[in-house]
Amino acid sequence: MMKPHTLTAVALLALTLTACSSRRETEPPRSATEQLLFSTAADRAADKLAFNLQPGTRVFVDPANVEGVDSKYLLSAIRDRILRRGGELTDKKDDAELVVEPRIGAISVDADRTLFGTPAIPVPLVGLQVPEVALFKRSHQQGVIKVAATAYNAKTGRLVQSLDPVYGFSNRKDWTALIFFSWGSTDLMPEEDKKDWVGN
Numbered sequence: 001m002m003k004p005h006t007l008t009a010v011a012l013l014a015l016t017l018t019a020c021s022s023r024r025e026t027e028p029p030r031s032a033t034e035q036l037l038f039s040t041a042a043d044r045a046a047d048k049l050a051f052n053l054q055p056g057t058r059v060f061v062d063p064a065n066v067e068g069v070d071s072k073y074l075l076s077a078i079r080d081r082i083l084r085r086g087g088e089l090t091d092k093k094d095d096a097e098l099v100v101e102p103r104i105g106a107i108s109v110d111a112d113r114t115l116f117g118t119p120a121i122p123v124p125l126v127g128l129q130v131p132e133v134a135l136f137k138r139s140h141q142q143g144v145i146k147v148a149a150t151a152y153n154a155k156t157g158r159l160v161q162s163l164d165p166v167y168g169f170s171n172r173k174d175w176t177a178l179i180f181f182s183w184g185s186t187d188l189m190p191e192e193d194k195k196d197w198v199g200n
Contacts, residue, residue: 036188037109037143037170038070045145045168046077051100052161055086060096060154068107074147078102096154105146105165113139117179134176143170 053059059082063075079089082100090096115137121130148165152158174184186194 033141033172033188034109035070037141037172038107038145039073040170040188041143041145041168042070042074042077042107043168044170045147045166046074046081048166048168049078049081049147049149049163051082051085051087051149051151051163053082053085053087053098057087058090058095058097059087060090060093060099062093062099062101065101065103068104071104071107074104074107074145075102078147078149093154098151098160099154100149100151102147102149105148107145107147109141109143111139111141113137134179136178137174137176139174141172143168145169 061075061079061082063071066075078100083089087098093099115132115134117135117137118130118133120132123129145168146165147168149163150159151161151163153160170188172184172186172188174182176182
């Protein structure tokens with residue numbers, strides 16, 4: 001008859017052998033979901049910036065105070081909204097009539113997770129881990145962007161418009177029940193595109 005500690009070791013090994021594993025090989029460091037959380041929140045925040053422009057106004061969007069992950073996408077979204085409102089973009093401040101200076105108060109992804117069950121447990125001797133046992137699990141990721149902007153006369157430096165902070169949010173939620181049943185919801189893309197997304 002096997003000793004208790006031997007039975008325990010065998011059970012742990014059996015559990016590790018049934019665990020699923022994956023390894024990144026060619027993907028970039030950040031997942032598509034994280035990128036979508038940033039870009040979707042950026043689009044929604046940019047939509048709320050109510051630029052008051054005369055058609056044909058030459059505008060320089062100053063990137064000096066814009067930093068952070070995906071800030072270039074947010075800047076591009078702001079430029080797009082200026083064009084939609086009749087502005088004309090210029091890459092040189094000296095050629096502009098109006099300077100728009102965006103400032104970012106937040107550009108990040110928050111995450112929270114609730115688990116009723118047993119978390120994954122590493123097994124140091126074999127370099128594997130006992131898989132997670134989720135009787136119920138909920139995870140929520142939210143993209144959050146806060147952006148404001150100041151528009152001033154490029155020649156005189158006088159204030160033309162001060163835009164109060166606006167916010168953009170995006171969400172991804174996932175649930176697991178009784179280990180095997182999983183489902184999720186997201187607002188990261190139109191409904192017609194969700195069926196083709198492996199991450200949904």
